[in-house]
Amino acid sequence: MRTEVITVRTGGRATVRDITSEAADFVDGRGDGLLHVFVPHATAGVAIIETGAGSDDDLLTALDSVLPADDRWRHRHGARGHGRDHVLPAFVAPYASLPVVDGRVALGTWQSICLVDTNGDNPTRQVRFSFLPG
Template sequence: MDSITIDVRTGGTSVVHDLSRDCAEFCRGRGDGLLHVFVPHATAGVAIIETGAGSDDDLLTALDDLLPRDSRWVHQHGTPGHGRDHVVPAFLAPSMTVPVLDGRMTLGTWQSVCLVDTNVDNPDRQVRLSFLAG
């Protein structure tokens, strides 16, 4: 299995960060297999979603509606409402697997592999990309 870690700076706001270019570059020339994407953080997840047409903003809005950033959370350190960031990975898993054929991810036309980070207290993230040859 081949594996690399990439660094992503997400900034001080909630973000859907497109990882597709990094993933495609990592898969290029590797043949058939599986790409595994893993975020080793307790407050971030990964998603396959359309980006650039509003769906990424809609996802963040849906998370805000479903998991409000307020004082209801038992987990209380950090920015007010930060406890909800620790619940996000239960809804957006911290890992995913994408089939790869002939060195290319088999994503649909409008699908992108994205890091979803709602934690404004930690702008520096790592993402592990692993390839398991088939």
């Protein structure tokens, strides 16, 4: 298995950050296998969604609706509503596994691999790519 950790700057507010090109660079020329993407954080996730047409903003809006950043959460350290950030991985898993065919991630036409981070308290995140040859 080959593995690599990259650092992604997410800034100080909720964001959906497309990391498809970084994943593609990681598997380029590796043949067939499986790409596993993992975010080793308690307050971030990985989503396979369309970006650039509003779906990324729609995802954040949906998460705000389901997980509002208010004072209802028992987990209270950090910024107001930070407890919801710790619930996020139950809705947006911190991992995704994708097929790799001929050294290319086999995504659908409009799909992208995205880091989802609602926690503005941590402006940088790590993402681990792992490749299992087939």
